[in-house]
Amino acid sequence: MPHFYRAGLLWLTLLLLLGGIPVNPALGEDSSGAPSVLITGSNRGIGLEFVRQYAEEGWQVIATCRSPAKADALQAIAGQHANVRIEAMDIADADSVSDLAERLQDQPVDLLLNNAAYLGQPGEQQFPDIDFEVFERILAVNTMGTTRVSVAFREHVAASQQKKIVILGSAAGSIGQVSAAPNTYLPYRASKAGLHLIARNLSLALAEQGITVGLINPGLVDTRGVLDRKPGEPVPEEFVPIMPLIEKGLIELQRPADSVRDMRLQIARMSPESPGLFMNYDGREVPW
Numbered sequence: 199m200p201h202f203y204r205a206g207l208l209w210l211t212l213l214l215l216l217g218g219i220p221v222n223p224a225l226g227e228d229s230s231g232a233p234s235v236l237i238t239g240s241n242r243g244i245g246l247e248f249v250r251q252y253a254e255e256g257w258q259v260i261a262t263c264r265s266p267a268k269a270d271a272l273q274a275i276a277g278q279h280a281n282v283r284i285e286a287m288d289i290a291d292a293d294s295v296s297d298l299a300e301r302l303q304d305q306p307v308d309l310l311l312n313n314a315a316y317l318g319q320p321g322e323q324q325f326p327d328i329d330f331e332v333f334e335r336i337l338a339v340n341t342m343g344t345t346r347v348s349v350a351f352r353e354h355v356a357a358s359q360q361k362k363i364v365i366l367g368s369a370a371g372s373i374g375q376v377s378a379a380p381n382t383y384l385p386y387r388a389s390k391a392g393l394h395l396i397a398r399n400l401s402l403a404l405a406e407q408g409i410t411v412g413l414i415n416p417g418l419v420d421t422r423g424v425l426d427r428k429p430g431e432p433v434p435e436e437f438v439p440i441m442p443l444i445e446k447g448l449i450e451l452q453r454p455a456d457s458v459r460d461m462r463l464q465i466a467r468m469s470p471e472s473p474g475l476f477m478n479y480d481g482r483e484v485p486w
């Protein structure tokens with residue numbers, strides 16, 4: 199081997215031993231220096247995809263869901279990634295939320311990702327035949343549950359480096375975009391509109407602790423596998439009314455991996471100086 203190669207290798211070895219070559223902290227072997235993310239509703243849909251992508255990037259992922267024992271897809275990801283830890287949390291249950299907040303009291307959370315929500319079926323949310331028990335359940339999960347989690351974990355976030363709380367909102371809850379009576383999914387839409395107000399309030403109330411609050415609309419995301427269904431397979435009930443518009447390309451339906459990749463980019467860019475609060479997955483502002 200020529201002597202300049204030998205010398206180069208020696209320097210490289212020395213630099214590595216002395217830690218002189220910067221290693222991407224998010225990808226480092228020791229995950230203790232990596233940022234942490236706590237995700238609600240992470241056993242399926244968008245939440246599961248957030249777990250997959252943050253795990254692959256080397257974050258410490260605290261993946262919460264109502265029934266860890268039944269969360270097969272999540273267990274499979276945790277089996278492949280030592281940086282994923284699964285915890286039980288039902289966001290509509292005050293004891294469940296406070297138990298986890300207490301158990302994790304020494305754990306800083308760089309990013310609290312409020313993803314969990316209950317959509318319900320369209321038939322029970324159709325004006326004027328609204329099922330008010332369903333309405334209560336939707337408010338209890340989406341509006342109150344998300345608020346409860348944000349309140350319970352705000353000190354964990356304040357104790358972290360990145361200090362971010364992100365809430366998954368919905369364009370369906372944007373009052374500014376209502377041009378005709380939103381007869382269907384009225385309770386779900388109302389739960390999100392209320393949550394948007396709470397997100398704005400949290401962003402103002404928590405600013406003095408250095409916490410950035412973001413509200414993000416994931417777009418219309420194919421969490422039911424509509425795009426990949428085989429010929430003859432039925433369309434899920436909630437997609438039936440909009441299927442003609444999707445097929446004509448008038449409504450864009452995205453795969454979870456694409457929406458989550460774009461949202462992660464927006465989340466990484468969020469800072470206390472970020473203009474606006476309610477944004478689309480692609481960074482455009484969404485009207486309130």
Ligand SMILES: NC(=O)c1ccc[n+]([C@@H]2O[C@H](COP(=O)([O-])OP(=O)(O)OC[C@H]3O[C@@H](n4cnc5c(N)ncnc54)[C@H](OP(=O)(O)O)[C@@H]3O)[C@@H](O)[C@H]2O)c1
Nearest residue numbers: 239242243244264288289290313314315366368418419421
């Ligand atoms: N998909 C879209 O097109 C779309 C569009 C706009 C906004 N969003 C928002 O994006 C977020 C994720 O949507 P998604 O489509 O992935 O929803 P999804 O497929 O219906 O999954 C909802 C998740 O929330 C969990 N969840 C429900 N109630 C809970 C509770 N009380 N405590 C803890 N977890 C609970 C579910 O757990 P279980 O399995 O235990 O029920 C599930 O993991 C939601 O906030 C939704 O409103 C979605």
